[in-house]
Amino acid sequence: DAKTTQPPSMDCAEGRAANLPCNHSTISGNEYVYWYRQIHSQGPQYIIHGLKNNETNEMASLIITEDRKSSTLILPHATLRDTAVYYCIVRVGYGGSQGNLIFGKGTKLSVKP
Amino acid sequence: DAGITQSPRHKVTETGTPVTLRCHQTENHRYMYWYRQDPGHGLRLIHYSYGVKDTDKGEVSDGYSVSRSKTEDFLLTLESATSSQTSVYFCAISEGGTYSNQPQHFGDGTRLSIL
Numbered sequence: 001d002a003k004t005t006q007p008p009s010m011d012c013a014e015g016r017a018a019n020l021p022c023n024h025s026t027i028s029g030n031e032y033v034y035w036y037r038q039i040h041s042q043g044p045q046y047i048i049h050g051l052k053n054n055e056t057n058e059m060a061s062l063i064i065t066e067d068r069k070s071s072t073l074i075l076p077h078a079t080l081r082d083t084a085v086y087y088c089i090v091r092v093g094y095g096g097s098q099g100n101l102i103f104g105k106g107t108k109l110s111v112k113p
Numbered sequence: 114d115a116g117i118t119q120s121p122r123h124k125v126t127e128t129g130t131p132v133t134l135r136c137h138q139t140e141n142h143r144y145m146y147w148y149r150q151d152p153g154h155g156l157r158l159i160h161y162s163y164g165v166k167d168t169d170k171g172e173v174s175d176g177y178s179v180s181r182s183k184t185e186d187f188l189l190t191l192e193s194a195t196s197s198q199t200s201v202y203f204c205a206i207s208e209g210g211t212y213s214n215q216p217q218h219f220g221d222g223t224r225l226s227i228l
Contacts, residue, residue, distance in 0.1 A: 032214050043203050043219035044156070051214070091214070100171065101205075101217055103155040 003027070003090045009108040012082075018075040020107050022088030025069040032091045033064060034101065035073045037084040037109075044087065044103070047073065078111045085109070116140050117220035119204050125226045132191040134223050136204030138184075145187040146171075146205040146217060147179060149198075156203065162187055194227045201225070 005023040012018040034049040087106040116139030158171030209215035
């Protein structure tokens with residue numbers, strides 16, 4: 001089972017910031033938080049990942065709380081093309097699956113004009 | 114975007130026939146993965162590879178085999194396809210495995226229908 005909890009759906013107005021929350025209260029100290037998104041019929045697209053510091057790249061920002069039990073993905077200026085299912089994933093670190101990603105149900109983000 | 118090509122993109126076949134899906138990468142990444150995606154189940158790992166000729170099973174490996182004879186190619190074979198293997202199949206690649214934080218990058222998928 002996924003180790004994260006996300007709201008099933010969210011709406012955002014075009015041009016506004018989209019803030020997608022994720023709860024990962026059982027995260028281990030050496031596990032990273034990854035965010036992916038999947039636009040209908042396409043493969044999952046990597047967005048960003050982090051361990052404990054906030055991260056920013058050309059797509060988004062990732063804010064991780066100090067206790068690392070939750071995080072927020074921020075899309076600063078959402079566009080219609082950002083409509084997708086967003087997955088928050090805590091990396092399964094050890095064992096035979098070599099960095100297996102476990103995808104939960106994600107958050108369906110709808111960006112509206 | 115990562116240089117990952119999956120072929121074919123769509124395939125319809127009959128129960129009992131063998132099927133091979135191909136994943137080709139141009140990134141020279143060591144690790145390659147096959148996932149399947151089904152409604153209500155999300156993505157599930159089938160098999161993965163950590164180098165040429167080095168492969169291991171994932172969560173849902175029954176009925177599937179894989180081969181990796183070259184760094185750039187990872188093949189997924191259904192020896193005798195069944196209707197339960199109708200799914201969308203995604204290939205992923207990454208530079209690092211378990212002890213690396215490098216992300217996986219996915220191809221565009223193969224939509225397989227078994228009648």
